[in-house]
Amino acid sequence: MPRMTAAAAAVEILKLEGVEQAFGVPGAAINPFYRELKNVGGIAHTLARHVEGASHMAEGYTRAKAGNIGVCIGTSGPAGTDMITGLYSAIADSIPILCITGQAPVSKLHKEDFQAVDIASIAKPVTKKATTVLEAAQVPGVFQEAFHLMRSGRPGPVLIDLPIDVQLTEIEFDPETYSPLPVYKPSATRAQARKALQFLLDSERPLIVAGGGIINADASDLLVEFAELTNVPVISTLMGWGVIPDDHELAAGMVGVQTSHRYGNATFLESDFVFGIGNRWANRHTGYNLDAYTKGRKFVHVDIEPTQIGKIFAPDFGIASDAKAALELFVEIAKELKAEGKLPDFSAWAASAQERKATLLRRTHFDNIPMKPQRVYEEMNKAFGPETRYVTTIGLSQI
Structure with a gap:
């Protein structure tokens, strides 16, 4: 049976589950995973400027094409808490994304160690499942289950929290015999x-x-x-x-x-x-x-x-x-x-x-000065045509 670090096994599973792209920000507690992301190869990575941004990038990537699952990666502590808004957005709209966070060593989790936040408990209400993996041998099963959950029933996000010592521990894992779990979707009679x-x-x-x-x-x-x-x-x-x-x-x-x-x-x-x-x-x-x-x-x-x-x-x-x-x-x-x-x-x-x-x-043609927003949008539609897609950063503009 091949031996590799749990982090390497996790990357192999991402590839076998069809992941081609990840978004994130490196940091000390997740760097072993990043090293394996580079060593194993096969998954492109986009460096975000902020981890919350990475979670939204992952969500957008999933939305863009049927079958995609966006992945976002961050270090311990604030990286996970910064992802919460992205996770909430994803679960509210039934979008599957996988968030992977680094974590302090297992022995330090209950000792208020540096950035040893209980992210699994924080993320639980906004995910289908959030898990801090305490045993390296469980990493393949946790990742396999994550993809099964994200794709089964009502789609949604999953968070996996990886203590740094768990990432570095060698386990037995054979990528050639790995197989994704069957997706469950109820069907009408x-x-x-x-x-x-x-x-x-x-x-x-x-x-x-x-x-x-x-x-x-x-x-x-x-x-x-x-x-x-x-x-x-x-x-x-x-x-x-x-x-x-x-x-x-x-x-x-x-x-x-x-x-x-x-x-x-x-x-x-x-x-x-x-x-x-x-x-x-x-x-x-x-x-x-x-x-x-x-x-x-x-x-x-x-x-x-x-x-x-x-x-x-x-x-x-x-x-x-x-x-x-x-x-x-x-x-x-x-x-x-x-x-x-x-x-x-x-x-x-x-x-x-x-x-x-x-x-x-709805009326859009106004001659008022200053110009009304409805008239602005009317002129934009004339100039750019029906195939143009607009992105706004505030709900009122959409309304």
């Missing part, structure tokens, strides 16, 4: 899918609410296909924005407070059935008056995380399922129903949503 679609068949003014779970599942094409098959308008949540093009005839805008459209809210209030897929009914979407949001309409909720079903309000029917697995069934059954002539004609309802979209637009 055909019976569940048929029952969910029965709500659609029984409605007159249905809406699909498309959440970020559809993006995580790489199922945007399936969502659009399902919407087109059924001719049902689609409301995107903030995390689901982009699953259907904004100029698609079935794109009905966004709902809620702040990041919403007048026409989206108006269409929602006219609906009698809401088909939520991969969303979590966040209060930016529902607003604070749940009675106004739920009154007069029925709900089906599909989410990969079972504990999300009924968390905000009780749906009429809930399904714990990966969005892609559910949408595959919805598309299959919708095709069967269409062939049998059993799909209702929602064309008039879809047309009314488009009419609201064309008439209930």
